[in-house]
């Protein structure tokens with residue numbers, strides 16, 4: 001089965017992460033493939049949200065406390081713009097390719 005020294009960290013589904021830090025989504029634009037689960041982590045002491053900019057978008061996090069996380073799996077290609085509803089000047093985009 002597993003052999004000594006082999007890296008067992010390989011995940012079946014690629015994951016990508018966005019940090020929320022200093023009132024900024026980093027990276028502001030994340031490019032992933034369809035099927036990718038993206039995790040946002042709040043590294044600020046202030047609460048933030050991850051909320052789709054459009055009313056019909058899929059991202060609807062609760063207010064994330066410090067070190068709080070939100071995950072979403074993007075299944076369809078497209079450009080997904082989002083904001084923090086508490087601080088609307090905070091904007092980010094996930095670009096999903098097939």
Ligand SMILES: [Cu+2]
Nearest residue numbers: 048084086087
């Ligand atoms: Cu915020």
